[in-house]
Structures are given as structure tokens and as C-alpha cells.
Amino acid sequence: MSQDYKEYTFKYKDHIETIKHSDSATTDYDLTGQIIWPASEALAMYIIDHPDEFADKTVLELGAGAGLTGIVCSKYSKSVFITDGNDLVVDLLSLNTSSV
Numbered sequence: 001m002s003q004d005y006k007e008y009t010f011k012y013k014d015h016i017e018t019i020k021h022s023d024s025a026t027t028d029y030d031l032t033g034q035i036i037w038p039a040s041e042a043l044a045m046y047i048i049d050h051p052d053e054f055a056d057k058t059v060l061e062l063g064a065g066a067g068l069t070g071i072v073c074s075k076y077s078k079s080v081f082i083t084d085g086n087d088l089v090v091d092l093l094s095l096n097t098s099s100v
Contacts, residue, residue: 010036022034
């Protein structure tokens with residue numbers, strides 16, 4: 001199934017990250033991971049504000065959705081494993097992390 005994604009640009013302080021996402025999600029197909037949740041923006045801001053908490057750490061993100069927080073965290077940590085339970089969302093994650 002081909003998906004038309006839109007671009008979303010997260011800007012906070014000197015950090016800019018552009019990722020693909022969907023404007024619509026449905027729980028019918030468990031595709032809520034295709035949208036950018038406000039909690040992912042808040043967590044990304046926290047990571048940027050507290051980089052020492054992630055330095056030299058290996059991070060596992062469960063249910064990463066579009067991947068914003070994991071991608072941001074990858075700039076500050078030793079390594080990040082970004083996961084999701086839905087194959088379509090994993091495809092979106094692969095698209096978003098291909099240039100990281």
C-alpha cells in the first residue's frame with residue numbers, strides 16, 4: 001500500500017529535524033504511530049535540554065511512531081534502537097531514519 005506522507009519540521013533551540021508523517025491516523029488499523037504526537041515534541045525538547053542524561057547511553061524507544069524522539073535522541077546518545085509494533089509504521093520509521 002502506497003502512503004502519501006507530509007513533511008513535518010521540528011524546531012527547538014538550534015535543533016531542526018524534518019520527518020515524514022501522516023495527518024490522519026486510525027485506531028482501526030493501529031496506525032496511530034504515523035502522526036506526530038505532542039508528547040513526542042515535549043520529550044524531544046527534554047532531550048535537547050538535558051543532553052548529559054543521554055550521553056554515552058544506549059537508548060531503546062518502544063512504540064516510536066514516526067520516530068521524532070528517537071531521531072533527536074540519536075544526536076545525543078551513543079546509540080538508539082527505535083521500534084514499533086506495526087509494519088506500516090516501521091516502514092515510516094525506516095523512511096525517517098534513512099538519512100540519520
